[in-house]
Amino acid sequence: MFGIGNPELGVIMLGMFVVFIMFGFPIAFTLMALGVFFGYFAMGDLIFQLLVQRSYSVMTNDVLISIPLFVFMGYIIERANILDRLFRSLQLAAGPVPASLALATLATCAIFATATGIVGACVTLMGLLAFPAMLRAGYDVKIASGVVCAGGCLGILIPPSVMLILYGATAGVSVVKLYAGAFFPGIMLASLYMLYVIIMTLLNPALAPRLPPEERNVPTKAILIALLTSFAPLAGLIGAALGSIIFGLATPSEAAAMGSLGALLLAIGYGADYSKRWRLLLIQAYGVMIAALLIYLIVCGLTAIDVHRYFITVALFTTLFVGLVLIPGTSFTIGQLKESVFLTARTTAMVCWLFIGSFTFSAVFAYLGGHEPVEKFVLAMNLSSTGFMILAQFIIFLLGWPLEWTEIIVIFMPIFLPLLKTFNVDPLFFGLLVALNIQTSFLSPPVAMAPFYLKGVAPSWVNINDIFRGVMPFMIIVIVSMIMLYAFPQIGLWLPTQLYR
């Protein structure tokens, strides 16, 4: 028995983990096993109780509940064949502006990736949709690939994002505040990307030649209709989910559930085949029925008649579900629903098992007092608060090269967190900086998910080095935006302080 307060053991444990992570074994099990081994040395049989209690606390965690719900919403939207129309409508809307295709790509990515939260899918889909369109129009390969890769990663930052939930659960920061805080930094980063593209095009018009006039001068009415049928519903869905969380109307999991429900309806609506008149009528009738039930519900609610409302609410949900199955001609099928369900199960299991491992590991690490040597080491460097911030962000930036964001947030964040108090850093603010920082982990080699996915669907003459060179300026923009956020914390903290005083 070593007992409590064996910091050396804690450091060995951490060191072993860092070594073993490189052997590529599933991290959840590595963490769990190391926790059990070292825990057994330090506290004997107590470790079994600790293990099971930590596992149970993941099973009943009310923050993590929203993960499967947001993931589910994402998979449904991803499978709803929405991206084509979204991109086309935004491209039409951006028509007369220079580099319109690149700007439309960034905007499409921002919205689609925010709604789905799935970086890989966004990059590959746009790699087959927007990337070819830009190359055909004669865009420079570097700028075209940079835009697709950088844009596809925005979904991780702009709320409602799963990453912020993970950070909230790890750091014990309110997800609601994180969402409110990340909103403006997210918008700022997207705008900086756009600004960069516009400036580069103005300096060198050959980078992004203008589209032929027939694609530029589309009647406003056509543009509006295109926007209303593709951009508006999706933006509305995200806005409603995010708005209700930020303004405290609903908890994140409730908003995520409503979002999933909305996504299902959206998928059916988008997929429906409106070419045959009777189908259109049927779908309209279905819509009217749902609206009628909803209005009836609201009236019941307002007038406090409670005879029918349970019945009607159940009826509403049954109608929704039956409609999902029976609406003819929609391209969103039960098959796609199944796919979304199964993928949701796997993604959720992956994330939550990682939490079981990490909760166990960090509990043992804290019990051993492994933080002490780390803290002493950092304190011995005599850093100021700013110095510490720069060091921490630099380490996370470096970790982003070999690792992906889930590992960084769930495993390495707990090591930094106790230090935040020492240096008097707000964990909310730190989280916002990390969220920005993590953007680079998708773009930086050797494990640069976005560039490699793009390369996978690009024609053979597009060189991976060209893609990396194209991505580089966007990585610099991320760093610039981090500096801006650090210099003007109000960009992130204004909204949360206004809302939750």
Next chain:
Amino acid sequence: MDRLLFIVDEVSTWVGKTAGWCIVILTFTTSYEVFMRYLFLAPTEWAFDASYMLYGTLFMLAGAYTLARNGHVRGDFIYRAWPPRRQAKWDLVLYFLFFFPGMLAFIYAGFGYAKLSWMMKEHSSASPFGPPVYHFKSLIPIVGVLMVMQGIVEVIRCIQCIRTGEWPKRLHDVEELEKVMLEKAEHGDYEVVKELEEIGVRKGDI
């Protein structure tokens, strides 16, 4: 032999996929709760307990399914570049060093935990509704057993791979969109890409 492996795969997959439908139920019950609470100011008693139980069941039971699909995240920046044989060797060693001890501890601890809960006929203290939680806690040892079974299958796969130098095939299942698309692109299934190849050729001419 392969048939036996597939049977275990199928058990894990079936359990995981069935549990997957919890997400649909969770979506609908939580939405129902939202309607009841915000529209009628009549929140349900059961929604809170139901939500974490559905979520917990979902990810716990999908654990073995995810393992069967090789879906648990790896820090694979080095691993990825290795030849299959070396991957399999290290996996084999680490399954015995990490996976089985961890999971056996999980089963052992979970069994005691669940047993105690059954003996007390424990009810949830998270809400006044207080549904029984011993079933829910029993998931821990059950899932542990499923994981160990799937782990044994994965170990056999490692041995097969060390023999043949190739990872054995798995059952077909739905994959992430980007994975499917990348595979299709590799086989040259996309007309757009072919068309773009020509642009490249023309560029070369200039």
